[in-house]
Structures are given as structure tokens and as C-alpha cells.
Amino acid sequence: MRSITVTQRADVPFSLSVDLAERFFKxxxxxxxxxxxxxxxxxxxxxxxxxxxxxxxxxHEALMLIWxxxxxLPLPDFHGLLTVRVWAPGTEISIRGSYVPPFGIAGQLFDSxxxxxxxxxxLQRLLRDVCAYLEAQHEKERADRDAATATRR
Numbered sequence: 001m002r003s004i005t006v007t008q009r010a011d012v013p014f015s016l017s018v019d020l021a022e023r024f025f026k027x028x029x030x031x032x033x034x035x036x037x038x039x040x041x042x043x044x045x046x047x048x049x050x051x052x053x054x055x056x057x058x059x060h061e062a063l064m065l066i067w068x069x070x071x072x073l074p075l076p077d078f079h080g081l082l083t084v085r086v087w088a089p090g091t092e093i094s095i096r097g098s099y100v101p102p103f104g105i106a107g108q109l110f111d112s113x114x115x116x117x118x119x120x121x122x123l124q125r126l127l128r129d130v131c132a133y134l135e136a137q138h139e140k141e142r143a144d145r146d147a148a149t150a151t152r153r
Contacts, residue, residue, distance in 0.1 A: 002098060008094075014091045018061045018063055025065070034125065045067035049062070062081050064081055065097065081095070
């Protein structure tokens with residue numbers, strides 16, 4: 001089993017981060033993961049909010065992530081956790097999880113040589129997409145609130 005963690009900062013309030021991330025993963029068109037824009041595979045994924053027991057400083061939620069390939073490609077299943085931490089003025093978002101390379105010993109050798117790099121690039125790409133979605137949704141909601149406030153005046 002290989003463990004992997006990626007982290008990125010997003011300009012979005014901590015209090016909204018997990019709810020917005022859950023919306024990202026619940027979008028109707030599904031999820032495609034991969035190391036690049038054109039090199040992606042569709043996956044069947046599940047996500048659910050759970051208590052973040054990895055944070056000793058405050059009680060809040062995290063997002064459990066699980067996915068399996070929809071395609072016949074020999075991609076490993078992924079089990080992970082999206083966590084958030086306060087990082088003024090925004091939020092630090094991490095995805096950490098694990099996978100088992102397919103094909104036994106041969107898969108482990110491939111993973112040791114280059115597979116883990118592909119997995120890391122895949123999670124980095126996914127986290128960039130998540131953060132961009134969070135920031136865009138937060139900005140849209142802020143603009144909608146501002147417009148509603150201006151209309152009432």
C-alpha cells in the first residue's frame with residue numbers, strides 16, 4: 001500500500017471549504033482523474049463528510065474520498081481524506097490517502113519506478129481543480145450576495 005499527500009492553499013473561507021468541496025465531488029457529470037488535462041480516466045467515486053479526527057486544534061468536518069476506475073485501465077482504487085486548515089486569509093486544503101498498485105509484484109515495481117509520480121501528479125491536478133472550483137464558487141456567491149444587497153437599497 002502506498003500513501004500519498006498533496007496540499008494547496010485556496011482563497012476561500014475555512015468555514016465554507018468542506019461544503020464547497022463536497023459540491024465539487026457531487027457534480028452530476030462525474031469525476032475524471034489523471035496527471036494532465038488530456039490524460040484522464042473516468043472514475044466511480046463516493047464522498048461523504050466525516051469528523052476530522054486529524055485536527056487536534058478544533059472540531060470540524062473533512063471529506064472522505066473513494067474512487068475506482070470506470071475504464072478497463074489498470075488504475076488502482078484510491079481511499080483518502082480531504083482536510084482543511086485555517087490559513088489566513090484563506091484555507092489550506094490537503095488530500096491524503098492510499099492505493100494499492102495493481103498486478104502484484106510487477107505493479108509494485110512499476111509504482112516504485114514511476115507509478116507513484118503519476119499518482120502524485122494526479123492528486124496535485126485534482127487538488128488544483130478542487131481549489132479553482134472552491135474559489136470560483138465563493139466568488140460567485142459573494143457577487144450574488146452583493147447584487148442582492150444592492151437591489152434591496
